[in-house]
Amino acid sequence: MTENRKAPRQKILIVDDSELNRSILADMLGGDFDVIEASNGREAVELISLYGGKLSLVLLDIVMPQMDGFEVLAKMKEKKWIQDIPVIIISSENTSQFIERAYELGATDYIQRPFDTNVVRRRSLNTIMLYGKQKELKGLIEESVYRREREQSLMINILSHIIEFRDGDSGNHITNVRKVSEMLLNTLAKYNAKYLLPQYEISLIALASALHDIGKITLDADYLNKPEKLGKKELETVRAHSLRGAEMIKKLPYASNEPLVQRAYEICRWHHERWDGSGYPDGLTGDEIPVSAQVVGLADAYDTLTNKRVYKEAVPHSKAVEMILNGECGAFNPDLLEAFKSVAGTLQTNLRLSSLEDI
Ligand SMILES: [Fe+2]
Numbered sequence: 370m371t372e373n374r375k376a377p378r379q380k381i382l383i384v385d386d387s388e389l390n391r392s393i394l395a396d397m398l399g400g401d402f403d404v405i406e407a408s409n410g411r412e413a414v415e416l417i418s419l420y421g422g423k424l425s426l427v428l429l430d431i432v433m434p435q436m437d438g439f440e441v442l443a444k445m446k447e448k449k450w451i452q453d454i455p456v457i458i459i460s461s462e463n464t465s466q467f468i469e470r471a472y473e474l475g476a477t478d479y480i481q482r483p484f485d486t487n488v489v490r491r492r493s494l495n496t497i498m499l500y501g502k503q504k505e506l507k508g509l510i511e512e513s514v515y516r517r518e519r520e521q522s523l524m525i526n527i528l529s530h531i532i533e534f535r536d537g538d539s540g541n542h543i544t545n546v547r548k549v550s551e552m553l554l555n556t557l558a559k560y561n562a563k564y565l566l567p568q569y570e571i572s573l574i575a576l577a578s579a580l581h582d583i584g585k586i587t588l589d590a591d592y593l594n595k596p597e598k599l600g601k602k603e604l605e606t607v608r609a610h611s612l613r614g615a616e617m618i619k620k621l622p623y624a625s626n627e628p629l630v631q632r633a634y635e636i637c638r639w640h641h642e643r644w645d646g647s648g649y650p651d652g653l654t655g656d657e658i659p660v661s662a663q664v665v666g667l668a669d670a671y672d673t674l675t676n677k678r679v680y681k682e683a684v685p686h687s688k689a690v691e692m693i694l695n696g697e698c699g700a701f702n703p704d705l706l707e708a709f710k711s712v713a714g715t716l717q718t719n720l721r722l723s724s725l726e727d728i
């Protein structure tokens with residue numbers, strides 16, 4: 370037999386300096402709700418801070434000693450509580466300016482004294498129901514957007530890992546390059562405002578970074594896993610992966626205008642370019658290299674250095690940072706190196722944490 374459990378009663382806060390007014394409201398609403406009371410604005414703020422989202426509604430008087438209702442609303446707005454807790458103003462003031470101010474500060478509804486008890490009860494119930502539905506809907510949308518983003522990102526990571534495994538990698542290279550790129554992009558604008566990017570663009574570049582070496586799928590696995598130093602011809606073949614990856618993306622029969630595809634193209638083609646023009650395949654210099662490819666290039670260099678490959682041993686973190694700053698992996702944008710220096714201290718911890726996540 371299933372036990373029929375009753376849902377916990379919703380909690381509402383009545384704020385009024387008049388004890389009589391509070392008790393009228395409490396009597397009226399006590400049958401439907403758990404009622405708590407405050408006799409002034411300050412007490413109300415303390416209680417709202419204490420109960421937070423557990424409060425379903427605040428009934429608020431305006432003219433009160435110590436802290437008035439407007440100040441309570443302003444505080445709720447400042448602390449962003451007003452987004453989750455509806456407030457109904459109950460007041461005998463009825464000038465339009467007064468009412469307008471309450472709405473501007475985020476009040477949901479306004480009831481003028483003297484009031485009809487049934488109207489207060491109905492409007493309280495309606496407000497709570499509407500807020501509840503809105504919260505539920507917001508939660509559902511957030512959950513579905515979050516899940517879709519994770520799945521898309523997981524899909525890209527799976528495909529990229531398949532290529533990385535051919536390269537004899539542990540499988541963390543893709544996630545590491547992505548994480549380091551994201552950290553660099555979030556820091557770079559501190560050193561030069563021209564690199565300030567919207568968060569959406571940062572996430573896009575970080576996601577597209579997973580495709581940086583897709584051109585390697587066209588290479589013979591023997592080249593990739595050769596422990597000996599590659600000959601000139603072999604090196605040229607391996608280096609062609611950047612151009613091949615870019616060509617593969619360009620030839621995609623769909624979505625060529627999509628920002629993700631465009632960033633992926635830049636990253637594939639130019640992640641081995643260097644600031645002074647010494648990189649490949651096009652020998653671009655400075656900001657001719659898109660910032661997406663500059664950042665992924667540095668992240669790629671760092672992660673390749675710090676991990677063992679079939680042709681080389683792993684270099685410790687501090688040594689890898691030193692080598693990159695000294696230009697031993699080629700020249701990078703000086704602003705990017707500043708950003709790298711500033712995130713270097715937290716890189717290892719962040720990479721360990723991200724490897725514990727699913728993707
Ligand atoms: Fe590469």
Ligand SMILES: [Fe+2]
Binds near residue numbers: 581
């Ligand atoms: Fe790589």
